[in-house]
Amino acid sequence: MNKEQLIKETAKELFFNKGYLHATTQEIADEAGVNRSLINYYFRSRDLLFQTVYREAVEDLKSQLDKVIYSLVPFRNKIELFIDVYMKELLKYPYRESFLITEICSKNFALKEKKKSTALIHFMDEVTLEMEKGTIRKSEPIQFLFNLFSLMAFPVIMAPLYRKLLDLSKEKYNTLIAERKQLILATIFN
Amino acid sequence: MNKEQLIKETAKELFFNKGYLHATTQEIADEAGVNRSLINYYFRSRDLLFQTVYREAVEDLKSQLDKVIYSLVPFRNKIELFIDVYMKELLKYPYRESFLITEICSKNFALKEKKKSTALIHFMDEVTLEMEKGTIRKSEPIQFLFNLFSLMAFPVIMAPLYRKLLDLSKEKYNTLIAERKQLILATIFN
DNA sequence: ATTTTTGTTAACAAAATTGTTAAACAATTA
DNA sequence: TAATTGTTTAACAATTTTGTTAACAAAAAT
Numbered sequence: 001m002n003k004e005q006l007i008k009e010t011a012k013e014l015f016f017n018k019g020y021l022h023a024t025t026q027e028i029a030d031e032a033g034v035n036r037s038l039i040n041y042y043f044r045s046r047d048l049l050f051q052t053v054y055r056e057a058v059e060d061l062k063s064q065l066d067k068v069i070y071s072l073v074p075f076r077n078k079i080e081l082f083i084d085v086y087m088k089e090l091l092k093y094p095y096r097e098s099f100l101i102t103e104i105c106s107k108n109f110a111l112k113e114k115k116k117s118t119a120l121i122h123f124m125d126e127v128t129l130e131m132e133k134g135t136i137r138k139s140e141p142i143q144f145l146f147n148l149f150s151l152m153a154f155p156v157i158m159a160p161l162y163r164k165l166l167d168l169s170k171e172k173y174n175t176l177i178a179e180r181k182q183l184i185l186a187t188i189f190n
Numbered sequence: 191m192n193k194e195q196l197i198k199e200t201a202k203e204l205f206f207n208k209g210y211l212h213a214t215t216q217e218i219a220d221e222a223g224v225n226r227s228l229i230n231y232y233f234r235s236r237d238l239l240f241q242t243v244y245r246e247a248v249e250d251l252k253s254q255l256d257k258v259i260y261s262l263v264p265f266r267n268k269i270e271l272f273i274d275v276y277m278k279e280l281l282k283y284p285y286r287e288s289f290l291i292t293e294i295c296s297k298n299f300a301l302k303e304k305k306k307s308t309a310l311i312h313f314m315d316e317v318t319l320e321m322e323k324g325t326i327r328k329s330e331p332i333q334f335l336f337n338l339f340s341l342m343a344f345p346v347i348m349a350p351l352y353r354k355l356l357d358l359s360k361e362k363y364n365t366l367i368a369e370r371k372q373l374i375l376a377t378i379f380n
Numbered sequence: 381a382t383t384t385t386t387g388t389t390a391a392c393a394a395a396a397t398t399g400t401t402a403a404a405c406a407a408t409t410a
Numbered sequence: 411t412a413a414t415t416g417t418t419t420a421a422c423a424a425t426t427t428t429g430t431t432a433a434c435a436a437a438a439a440t
Contacts, residue, residue, distance in 0.1 A: 003418090019291060019294075020296055021211065021292050021295075021296070022212070022292075022296050024396085024397060025397075025398065026396090026398090034418085037399090037400090037418075037419065038417085038418070038419090039398095040398085040399060041418080045398080045399075046398065061355075062355070095291075097348060097351060098288055098291065098292070100351050101209060101288065101347065101348065101350055101351055102209065102288070102292075104351065105209030105210055105285070105350060106209075106210055106211070106212050115357065116355075117355075120356065137376060139369075140366060140369065142356065142366060143366065143369065143370070146341075146344070146345045146366070146370075147341060147373075147377060149348075150340040150341050150344035150345060151337060151340050153340075153344060154339065154340035154343060158291065160291055161287060161290050161291055161294065162336075165248075165251075165252070165306075165307075165310075166310065167305065167306045168332075176330060176332060176333065176336070179330065179333070180333070180336075183329055183333055186327060187327065187377060187378075193387085193388090214426085214428085215428065215429095216427075216428090224388090225388065225389055225390085226428090227388075227389065227390085227429090228388070229428095230428085230430080231387075231388080232387095234429095236427090236428065236429090
Protein backbone atom coordinates (compact mmCIF):
# COMPACT_ATOMS: atom_id res chain seq x y z
CA MET A 1 0.00 0.00 0.00
CA ASN A 2 1.29 3.50 -0.70
CA LYS A 3 2.42 5.20 2.42
CA GLU A 4 0.23 8.25 2.25
CA GLN A 5 -2.78 5.96 2.37
CA LEU A 6 -1.14 3.82 5.03
CA ILE A 7 -0.61 6.80 7.29
CA LYS A 8 -4.23 7.86 6.95
CA GLU A 9 -5.52 4.36 7.59
CA THR A 10 -3.30 3.99 10.62
CA ALA A 11 -4.45 7.31 12.01
CA LYS A 12 -8.03 6.21 11.56
CA GLU A 13 -7.25 2.93 13.25
CA LEU A 14 -5.84 4.74 16.27
CA PHE A 15 -8.56 7.37 16.45
CA PHE A 16 -11.65 5.48 15.39
CA ASN A 17 -10.90 1.97 16.53
CA LYS A 18 -8.59 2.30 19.50
CA GLY A 19 -10.19 5.50 20.69
CA TYR A 20 -6.73 6.94 21.15
CA LEU A 21 -7.57 10.56 20.45
CA HIS A 22 -4.35 11.96 21.90
CA ALA A 23 -2.10 10.16 19.42
CA THR A 24 1.05 12.08 18.49
CA THR A 25 2.57 12.08 15.03
CA GLN A 26 5.37 9.87 16.33
CA GLU A 27 2.89 7.33 17.63
CA ILE A 28 1.01 7.32 14.37
CA ALA A 29 4.24 6.89 12.43
CA ASP A 30 5.42 4.07 14.70
CA GLU A 31 2.11 2.28 14.43
CA ALA A 32 2.28 2.60 10.65
CA GLY A 33 5.94 1.58 10.58
CA VAL A 34 7.05 4.66 8.69
CA ASN A 35 9.37 7.55 9.37
CA ARG A 36 7.63 10.42 11.08
CA SER A 37 8.84 12.91 8.47
CA LEU A 38 6.61 11.24 5.95
CA ILE A 39 3.63 12.64 7.76
CA ASN A 40 4.94 16.11 7.10
CA TYR A 41 5.90 15.20 3.56
CA TYR A 42 2.43 14.02 2.66
CA PHE A 43 0.27 16.16 4.93
CA ARG A 44 2.49 19.19 5.72
CA SER A 45 1.43 19.26 9.36
CA ARG A 46 -0.19 17.26 12.05
CA ASP A 47 -3.22 19.48 11.88
CA LEU A 48 -3.73 18.92 8.16
CA LEU A 49 -3.58 15.16 8.68
CA PHE A 50 -6.29 15.55 11.28
CA GLN A 51 -8.35 17.69 8.94
CA THR A 52 -8.00 15.16 6.16
CA VAL A 53 -9.06 12.30 8.40
CA TYR A 54 -11.90 14.41 9.71
CA ARG A 55 -13.20 15.29 6.28
CA GLU A 56 -13.05 11.75 5.01
CA ALA A 57 -14.89 10.51 8.08
CA VAL A 58 -17.73 12.94 7.49
CA GLU A 59 -17.86 11.99 3.84
CA ASP A 60 -17.90 8.29 4.67
CA LEU A 61 -20.67 8.81 7.16
CA LYS A 62 -22.77 10.69 4.64
CA SER A 63 -22.22 8.37 1.72
CA GLN A 64 -23.01 5.41 3.92
CA LEU A 65 -26.35 6.94 4.80
CA ASP A 66 -27.07 7.85 1.21
CA LYS A 67 -26.40 4.38 -0.09
CA VAL A 68 -28.96 2.80 2.21
CA ILE A 69 -31.49 5.60 2.00
CA TYR A 70 -31.65 5.39 -1.75
CA SER A 71 -32.00 1.64 -1.89
CA LEU A 72 -35.41 0.85 -3.35
CA VAL A 73 -36.78 -1.52 -0.74
CA PRO A 74 -39.74 -1.20 1.62
CA PHE A 75 -39.23 0.97 4.68
CA ARG A 76 -38.80 -1.78 7.19
CA ASN A 77 -36.25 -3.62 5.07
CA LYS A 78 -34.42 -0.38 4.59
CA ILE A 79 -34.15 0.08 8.33
CA GLU A 80 -33.03 -3.49 8.80
CA LEU A 81 -30.40 -3.06 6.13
CA PHE A 82 -29.32 0.14 7.74
CA ILE A 83 -28.90 -1.47 11.14
CA ASP A 84 -26.80 -4.21 9.57
CA VAL A 85 -24.58 -1.80 7.71
CA TYR A 86 -24.19 0.78 10.41
CA MET A 87 -23.62 -1.60 13.29
CA LYS A 88 -20.99 -3.43 11.31
CA GLU A 89 -19.26 -0.11 10.72
CA LEU A 90 -19.63 0.74 14.41
CA LEU A 91 -17.83 -2.40 15.47
CA LYS A 92 -15.01 -1.54 13.09
CA TYR A 93 -14.83 2.14 14.07
CA PRO A 94 -16.61 2.61 17.40
CA TYR A 95 -15.06 5.99 18.12
CA ARG A 96 -15.38 7.70 14.77
CA GLU A 97 -18.24 9.91 15.89
CA SER A 98 -16.47 10.66 19.16
CA PHE A 99 -13.44 11.79 17.20
CA LEU A 100 -15.59 14.08 15.10
CA ILE A 101 -17.20 15.61 18.16
CA THR A 102 -13.84 16.16 19.81
CA GLU A 103 -12.51 17.85 16.71
CA ILE A 104 -15.56 20.04 16.29
CA CYS A 105 -15.28 21.10 19.93
CA SER A 106 -11.54 21.70 19.96
CA LYS A 107 -11.24 23.77 16.85
CA ASN A 108 -13.82 26.51 16.85
CA PHE A 109 -15.29 25.16 13.70
CA ALA A 110 -16.49 27.21 10.84
CA LEU A 111 -19.87 25.54 10.71
CA LYS A 112 -20.34 26.48 7.08
CA GLU A 113 -22.38 23.58 5.93
CA LYS A 114 -23.67 22.57 2.57
CA LYS A 115 -27.43 22.33 2.54
CA LYS A 116 -28.99 19.38 4.26
CA SER A 117 -28.31 16.50 1.89
CA THR A 118 -31.18 15.66 -0.42
CA ALA A 119 -30.90 12.07 0.74
CA LEU A 120 -31.83 13.13 4.24
CA ILE A 121 -34.80 15.16 3.07
CA HIS A 122 -35.95 12.21 1.01
CA PHE A 123 -35.63 9.92 3.98
CA MET A 124 -37.45 12.30 6.31
CA ASP A 125 -40.37 12.29 3.90
CA GLU A 126 -40.39 8.54 4.00
CA VAL A 127 -40.37 8.56 7.79
CA THR A 128 -43.26 11.02 7.86
CA LEU A 129 -45.23 8.75 5.57
CA GLU A 130 -44.63 5.73 7.80
CA MET A 131 -45.80 7.70 10.80
CA GLU A 132 -49.02 8.48 9.01
CA LYS A 133 -49.38 4.83 8.08
CA GLY A 134 -48.88 4.01 11.74
CA THR A 135 -45.96 1.62 11.35
CA ILE A 136 -43.84 3.78 13.63
CA ARG A 137 -44.65 6.11 16.51
CA LYS A 138 -45.69 9.65 15.59
CA SER A 139 -43.21 12.41 16.39
CA GLU A 140 -40.97 14.97 14.76
CA PRO A 141 -39.35 12.81 12.04
CA ILE A 142 -35.86 13.76 13.18
CA GLN A 143 -36.63 12.17 16.53
CA PHE A 144 -36.99 8.84 14.76
CA LEU A 145 -33.47 9.29 13.40
CA PHE A 146 -32.20 10.22 16.85
CA ASN A 147 -33.77 7.13 18.35
CA LEU A 148 -32.41 4.83 15.70
CA PHE A 149 -28.85 6.14 15.88
CA SER A 150 -28.89 6.31 19.66
CA LEU A 151 -29.98 2.73 20.08
CA MET A 152 -27.35 1.50 17.66
CA ALA A 153 -24.36 3.59 18.55
CA PHE A 154 -24.40 4.44 22.21
CA PRO A 155 -23.95 0.98 23.73
CA VAL A 156 -21.05 0.38 21.36
CA ILE A 157 -19.35 3.68 22.05
CA MET A 158 -19.73 3.32 25.80
CA ALA A 159 -18.59 -0.28 25.96
CA PRO A 160 -15.41 0.33 28.00
CA LEU A 161 -17.28 2.35 30.61
CA TYR A 162 -20.30 0.09 30.86
CA ARG A 163 -18.16 -3.01 31.01
CA LYS A 164 -16.44 -1.41 33.97
CA LEU A 165 -19.58 -0.28 35.75
CA LEU A 166 -21.54 -3.45 35.10
CA ASP A 167 -18.56 -5.76 35.38
CA LEU A 168 -19.20 -7.56 32.08
CA SER A 169 -16.75 -9.68 30.12
CA LYS A 170 -15.91 -8.78 26.54
CA GLU A 171 -17.73 -11.90 25.36
CA LYS A 172 -20.88 -11.16 27.30
CA TYR A 173 -20.87 -7.61 26.02
CA ASN A 174 -20.50 -8.72 22.42
CA THR A 175 -23.43 -11.05 22.84
CA LEU A 176 -25.54 -8.22 24.16
CA ILE A 177 -24.59 -5.99 21.24
CA ALA A 178 -25.34 -8.75 18.75
CA GLU A 179 -28.82 -9.14 20.20
CA ARG A 180 -29.61 -5.51 19.70
CA LYS A 181 -30.71 -5.54 16.08
CA GLN A 182 -33.94 -7.36 16.86
CA LEU A 183 -34.40 -5.35 20.02
CA ILE A 184 -34.04 -2.07 18.17
CA LEU A 185 -36.55 -3.14 15.55
CA ALA A 186 -38.99 -4.14 18.26
CA THR A 187 -38.43 -0.80 19.96
CA ILE A 188 -38.91 1.57 17.05
CA PHE A 189 -41.66 -0.22 15.14
CA ASN A 190 -45.22 -0.41 16.36
CA MET B 191 -13.67 29.26 46.46
CA ASN B 192 -10.40 27.58 47.36
CA LYS B 193 -8.17 27.22 44.37
CA GLU B 194 -7.72 23.48 44.45
CA GLN B 195 -11.46 23.10 44.03
CA LEU B 196 -11.53 25.87 41.45
CA ILE B 197 -8.93 24.13 39.31
CA LYS B 198 -10.85 20.88 39.40
CA GLU B 199 -14.15 22.56 38.56
CA THR B 200 -12.55 24.45 35.70
CA ALA B 201 -11.00 21.30 34.32
CA LYS B 202 -14.39 19.64 34.45
CA GLU B 203 -15.94 22.61 32.74
CA LEU B 204 -13.44 22.37 29.89
CA PHE B 205 -13.59 18.59 29.57
CA PHE B 206 -17.21 17.82 30.33
CA ASN B 207 -18.97 20.93 29.15
CA LYS B 208 -16.85 22.39 26.38
CA GLY B 209 -15.73 18.97 25.16
CA TYR B 210 -12.20 20.31 25.03
CA LEU B 211 -10.38 17.09 25.77
CA HIS B 212 -6.97 18.32 24.61
CA ALA B 213 -6.77 21.09 27.21
CA THR B 214 -3.26 21.82 28.46
CA THR B 215 -2.43 22.75 32.03
CA GLN B 216 -1.81 26.32 30.89
CA GLU B 217 -5.24 26.52 29.32
CA ILE B 218 -6.86 25.12 32.42
CA ALA B 219 -4.97 27.58 34.60
CA ASP B 220 -5.87 30.52 32.36
CA GLU B 221 -9.52 29.54 32.31
CA ALA B 222 -9.48 29.30 36.10
CA GLY B 223 -7.53 32.54 36.43
CA VAL B 224 -4.78 30.98 38.50
CA ASN B 225 -1.06 30.50 38.08
CA ARG B 226 -0.22 27.28 36.33
CA SER B 227 2.18 26.23 39.06
CA LEU B 228 -0.76 25.82 41.38
CA ILE B 229 -1.84 22.82 39.35
CA ASN B 230 1.47 21.16 40.17
CA TYR B 231 1.28 22.34 43.75
CA TYR B 232 -2.12 20.80 44.36
CA PHE B 233 -2.05 17.84 41.97
CA ARG B 234 1.70 17.21 41.44
CA SER B 235 1.25 16.53 37.74
CA ARG B 236 -1.11 16.97 34.88
CA ASP B 237 -1.79 13.28 34.88
CA LEU B 238 -2.82 13.22 38.52
CA LEU B 239 -5.24 16.07 37.91
CA PHE B 240 -6.76 14.02 35.13
CA GLN B 241 -6.96 10.97 37.36
CA THR B 242 -8.66 12.95 40.08
CA VAL B 243 -11.21 14.38 37.69
CA TYR B 244 -11.73 10.95 36.23
CA ARG B 245 -12.34 9.29 39.56
CA GLU B 246 -14.74 11.95 40.73
CA ALA B 247 -16.69 11.70 37.49
CA VAL B 248 -17.14 7.96 37.93
CA GLU B 249 -18.18 8.46 41.54
CA ASP B 250 -20.66 11.17 40.60
CA LEU B 251 -22.13 8.97 37.92
CA LYS B 252 -22.58 6.09 40.32
CA SER B 253 -24.00 8.06 43.22
CA GLN B 254 -26.41 9.76 40.86
CA LEU B 255 -27.71 6.39 39.77
CA ASP B 256 -27.91 5.14 43.31
CA LYS B 257 -29.90 8.09 44.55
CA VAL B 258 -32.65 7.58 42.01
CA ILE B 259 -32.62 3.81 42.10
CA TYR B 260 -33.17 3.71 45.81
CA SER B 261 -35.97 6.26 45.80
CA LEU B 262 -39.12 4.47 46.95
CA VAL B 263 -41.53 5.35 44.17
CA PRO B 264 -43.28 3.17 41.60
CA PHE B 265 -41.19 2.03 38.66
CA ARG B 266 -42.56 4.41 36.09
CA ASN B 267 -42.12 7.42 38.37
CA LYS B 268 -38.64 6.28 39.10
CA ILE B 269 -37.81 6.25 35.42
CA GLU B 270 -39.38 9.64 34.91
CA LEU B 271 -37.40 11.03 37.78
CA PHE B 272 -34.30 9.46 36.38
CA ILE B 273 -34.82 11.03 32.97
CA ASP B 274 -35.28 14.42 34.61
CA VAL B 275 -32.17 14.12 36.72
CA TYR B 276 -29.92 12.56 34.15
CA MET B 277 -30.89 14.79 31.24
CA LYS B 278 -30.38 17.86 33.37
CA GLU B 279 -26.91 16.58 34.20
CA LEU B 280 -26.31 15.83 30.53
CA LEU B 281 -27.04 19.38 29.52
CA LYS B 282 -24.61 20.59 32.14
CA TYR B 283 -21.90 18.06 31.28
CA PRO B 284 -22.62 16.61 27.83
CA TYR B 285 -19.13 15.21 27.35
CA ARG B 286 -18.46 13.64 30.71
CA GLU B 287 -18.95 10.12 29.43
CA SER B 288 -16.88 10.88 26.34
CA PHE B 289 -14.06 12.05 28.57
CA LEU B 290 -14.23 8.84 30.57
CA ILE B 291 -14.12 6.72 27.43
CA THR B 292 -11.18 8.66 26.07
CA GLU B 293 -9.29 8.25 29.31
CA ILE B 294 -10.04 4.55 29.56
CA CYS B 295 -8.83 4.09 26.00
CA SER B 296 -5.70 6.21 26.27
CA LYS B 297 -4.32 4.80 29.46
CA ASN B 298 -4.31 1.05 29.34
CA PHE B 299 -6.59 0.89 32.29
CA ALA B 300 -6.28 -1.55 35.12
CA LEU B 301 -9.89 -2.63 34.94
CA LYS B 302 -9.87 -3.71 38.56
CA GLU B 303 -13.43 -3.03 39.46
CA LYS B 304 -15.33 -3.27 42.67
CA LYS B 305 -18.21 -5.66 42.40
CA LYS B 306 -21.23 -4.50 40.49
CA SER B 307 -22.87 -1.98 42.80
CA THR B 308 -25.71 -3.42 44.85
CA ALA B 309 -27.87 -0.56 43.61
CA LEU B 310 -27.53 -1.86 40.08
CA ILE B 311 -28.43 -5.40 41.09
CA HIS B 312 -31.43 -4.09 42.95
CA PHE B 313 -32.52 -2.11 39.93
CA MET B 314 -32.04 -5.02 37.54
CA ASP B 315 -34.38 -7.07 39.70
CA GLU B 316 -36.95 -4.33 39.50
CA VAL B 317 -36.61 -4.22 35.71
CA THR B 318 -37.04 -7.98 35.49
CA LEU B 319 -40.21 -7.73 37.53
CA GLU B 320 -41.64 -5.03 35.27
CA MET B 321 -40.91 -7.19 32.25
CA GLU B 322 -42.88 -10.00 33.82
CA LYS B 323 -45.70 -7.60 34.59
CA GLY B 324 -45.61 -6.55 30.95
CA THR B 325 -45.12 -2.83 31.49
CA ILE B 326 -41.93 -2.89 29.47
CA ARG B 327 -40.71 -5.05 26.62
CA LYS B 328 -39.14 -8.38 27.53
CA SER B 329 -35.39 -8.70 27.04
CA GLU B 330 -32.15 -9.10 28.92
CA PRO B 331 -32.63 -6.50 31.70
CA ILE B 332 -29.37 -4.79 30.87
CA GLN B 333 -30.73 -4.03 27.42
CA PHE B 334 -33.40 -1.91 29.05
CA LEU B 335 -30.66 0.10 30.69
CA PHE B 336 -28.82 0.41 27.38
CA ASN B 337 -31.94 1.66 25.67
CA LEU B 338 -32.73 4.17 28.35
CA PHE B 339 -29.24 5.63 28.49
CA SER B 340 -28.85 5.60 24.73
CA LEU B 341 -32.05 7.50 24.11
CA MET B 342 -31.15 10.11 26.70
CA ALA B 343 -27.49 10.65 26.11
CA PHE B 344 -26.64 10.11 22.48
CA PRO B 345 -28.55 12.99 20.90
CA VAL B 346 -27.05 15.35 23.47
CA ILE B 347 -23.50 14.10 23.01
CA MET B 348 -23.73 14.22 19.24
CA ALA B 349 -25.35 17.64 19.06
CA PRO B 350 -22.46 19.42 17.30
CA LEU B 351 -22.24 16.75 14.62
CA TYR B 352 -25.95 16.36 14.04
CA ARG B 353 -26.48 20.09 13.99
CA LYS B 354 -23.91 20.18 11.21
CA LEU B 355 -25.29 17.27 9.24
CA LEU B 356 -28.93 18.23 9.62
CA ASP B 357 -28.32 21.97 9.51
CA LEU B 358 -30.26 22.74 12.69
CA SER B 359 -30.07 25.90 14.77
CA LYS B 360 -29.13 25.71 18.42
CA GLU B 361 -32.67 26.71 19.36
CA LYS B 362 -34.32 24.08 17.20
CA TYR B 363 -31.98 21.45 18.58
CA ASN B 364 -32.74 22.41 22.17
CA THR B 365 -36.44 22.13 21.46
CA LEU B 366 -35.94 18.66 20.06
CA ILE B 367 -33.97 17.59 23.12
CA ALA B 368 -36.60 19.01 25.45
CA GLU B 369 -39.28 16.98 23.72
CA ARG B 370 -37.42 13.76 24.25
CA LYS B 371 -38.53 12.93 27.78
CA GLN B 372 -42.06 12.08 26.68
CA LEU B 373 -40.77 10.40 23.57
CA ILE B 374 -38.43 8.19 25.55
CA LEU B 375 -41.19 7.18 27.92
CA ALA B 376 -43.41 6.32 24.99
CA THR B 377 -40.61 4.33 23.45
CA ILE B 378 -39.57 2.18 26.38
CA PHE B 379 -42.95 1.57 28.01
CA ASN B 380 -45.57 -0.69 26.51
C1' DA C 381 5.64 39.53 67.88
C1' DT C 382 7.93 36.09 65.66
C1' DT C 383 8.28 31.62 64.11
C1' DT C 384 6.22 28.08 61.25
C1' DT C 385 3.39 26.57 57.92
C1' DT C 386 0.84 27.09 53.85
C1' DG C 387 -0.14 29.23 49.56
C1' DT C 388 1.44 31.79 45.40
C1' DT C 389 4.39 33.41 41.87
C1' DA C 390 8.00 34.02 38.31
C1' DA C 391 11.98 32.23 36.40
C1' DC C 392 14.16 28.45 34.94
C1' DA C 393 15.05 23.62 33.34
C1' DA C 394 13.64 19.51 31.22
C1' DA C 395 10.98 16.89 28.30
C1' DA C 396 8.04 16.08 24.62
C1' DT C 397 6.32 17.26 20.25
C1' DT C 398 6.34 19.29 15.92
C1' DG C 399 8.38 21.22 11.80
C1' DT C 400 12.44 21.90 8.49
C1' DT C 401 16.35 20.84 5.88
C1' DA C 402 19.59 18.56 3.21
C1' DA C 403 21.21 14.55 1.58
C1' DA C 404 20.61 9.66 0.28
C1' DC C 405 18.04 6.70 -2.33
C1' DA C 406 14.76 4.77 -5.75
C1' DA C 407 12.03 5.02 -9.69
C1' DT C 408 11.00 7.01 -14.03
C1' DT C 409 11.91 9.32 -18.18
C1' DA C 410 14.60 11.42 -21.75
C1' DT D 411 23.20 6.49 -18.76
C1' DA D 412 22.22 10.87 -17.43
C1' DA D 413 18.78 13.62 -15.81
C1' DT D 414 14.71 14.34 -13.56
C1' DT D 415 11.36 13.46 -10.35
C1' DG D 416 9.54 11.58 -6.38
C1' DT D 417 10.34 9.20 -1.87
C1' DT D 418 12.64 8.35 2.48
C1' DT D 419 15.62 9.23 6.19
C1' DA D 420 18.43 11.30 9.91
C1' DA D 421 19.87 15.34 11.96
C1' DC D 422 18.63 19.48 13.52
C1' DA D 423 15.84 23.58 14.99
C1' DA D 424 11.82 25.54 16.86
C1' DT D 425 8.00 25.32 19.58
C1' DT D 426 5.06 23.79 23.01
C1' DT D 427 4.18 21.74 27.21
C1' DT D 428 5.33 20.14 31.58
C1' DG D 429 7.80 20.03 35.91
C1' DT D 430 11.00 22.20 39.47
C1' DT D 431 12.94 25.59 42.27
C1' DA D 432 13.57 29.36 45.09
C1' DA D 433 11.87 33.58 46.51
C1' DC D 434 8.06 35.85 48.44
C1' DA D 435 3.41 36.65 50.71
C1' DA D 436 -0.27 35.38 53.66
C1' DA D 437 -2.12 32.89 57.37
C1' DA D 438 -1.77 30.19 61.46
C1' DA D 439 0.47 28.73 65.50
C1' DT D 440 3.44 29.43 69.30
